[in-house]
Amino acid sequence: MKAWFAAHWRALGLALGNLAAQPLGSLLSSLVIGLALALPATGLALFDSLASLASGVSGRPEMTLFLKDDTSAEERAKLERTLRNDASLSALRFVSRDEARTDLARNGLADVLDTLPANPLPDAFILTLRAPDLAAFEAVQARYAHHARVEHAQVDTLWVQRLTALIDFGRLVMYLLAGVLGSALVIITFNTIRLQIMTRREEIEVSRVLGATTPFIRRPFYWLGGLQGLGGGLFAWGIAALSLELLAPAVERIAQTYGTVFSLGRLAPEAVGLLLGFAALLGLAGSALALRRHL
């Protein structure tokens, strides 16, 4: 095991020496990898932020039945019994006008509410459907929208479902992009390692004659590909972090104009780890292909 570590240590030293011997070329190769990986990395971070926004809202779409102001307690109880007997509903919650006011005040609208002479909010039932699809919502809405004591039936969080679907779609596009660009990066590394093998052909031949095993010869190239990929990953991290930092104020301003608070998140440590690992893996894959083909 000690010999195995020593062999890798030597190979790592050779690979670093190789990178240092051609600083500009190494830097540019890693930069190209970084630029290509930065796009999916930034996109995924963006969609992760949107996903956190969506998950902050109840993920299960709900419908709110706003009651008329003059609804008596008896009429309200009768409607509640009807709703409880509705098999298409999985949950039911009553929110009184006072509770609604307290919630609004808690969400920063206390000043506005204070200027009003009376609480303008109605009593409401919040319904959760067993099958939260559009058809089910339309059926429930049709059933209760014209009820004598219902002022308005409103579908609350269907947009969350749509947003979640869009985010999933966006993530898929980013993963596909990462896959396509990743393949390109494997080709870049393949070519770098191929050139290195050609440059070091004499050393390889001499080493073979002197008793070098195939792993001994291949190890520095694996390290070289892996390090180049890792370098690309570091560039991608830097570019993605910088992009998110630059985009964040603009996105916050846009969100404010819609009356919401939304901030772009930074790349999570596990995402950074994944990015660096993925980049290093691509480098290794490019090396492995080049070594299989040319050595």
Next chain:
Amino acid sequence: MIEFEAVGKCYPGGHEALAGISCTIRHAELVVLSGHSGAGKSTLLKMIPAIERPTSGRVLINGQDVGHLPASAIPYLRRKLGLILQESRLLTDRDVFRNVALPLEIAGLSRKEAEHRARAALERVGLADRLTESPVALSGGEQQRVAIARAIVNKPSILIADEPTAHLDPAYAREIADLFRSFNAAGVTVIVSTHDANLFAGANPRLVRLSHGRLAEEAA
């Protein structure tokens, strides 16, 4: 002991480089292999470290058939041999010391041990003061001595040299031949191919002459 048993080598295309070579090289012998260009000297020497494999017959080192060794075992066989082949060029991006230390790197020796042994090998060939120089800064004879130091650094029991004195002027060639004689005197089996067998005349070597891939003459 190295045994060639009816060794033949036929390359794709039908060129027969060796045919029916049989001879035995005993421990601590000095064997001088001679013959015209294309006689098969290099092919025969390359069969010992399994760089070439016979298409017929067997090559045995201490009873082990090297022609049928698995590919994974060949590097370990080569580490036990000292090789100065025409392909064993010096690497110009390494200094003299790192060229000589390369077999030790390959064998996985510690840096300290490698340094000690590489210095000793360079002292043995009289180049201890040229450690940090590039091989291109050395004369042809000095480069050949560096190649010899690289070959002996692993303390091999068999030393194989293919035309080590080619392209050297007579004075340098004699120096190199003297080095081989001294290794042989220290108990190393030395097999050297040359166009000029007279260089080794003083050491009373065993002469083996090849002609057109066949054993033409063998004399002590």
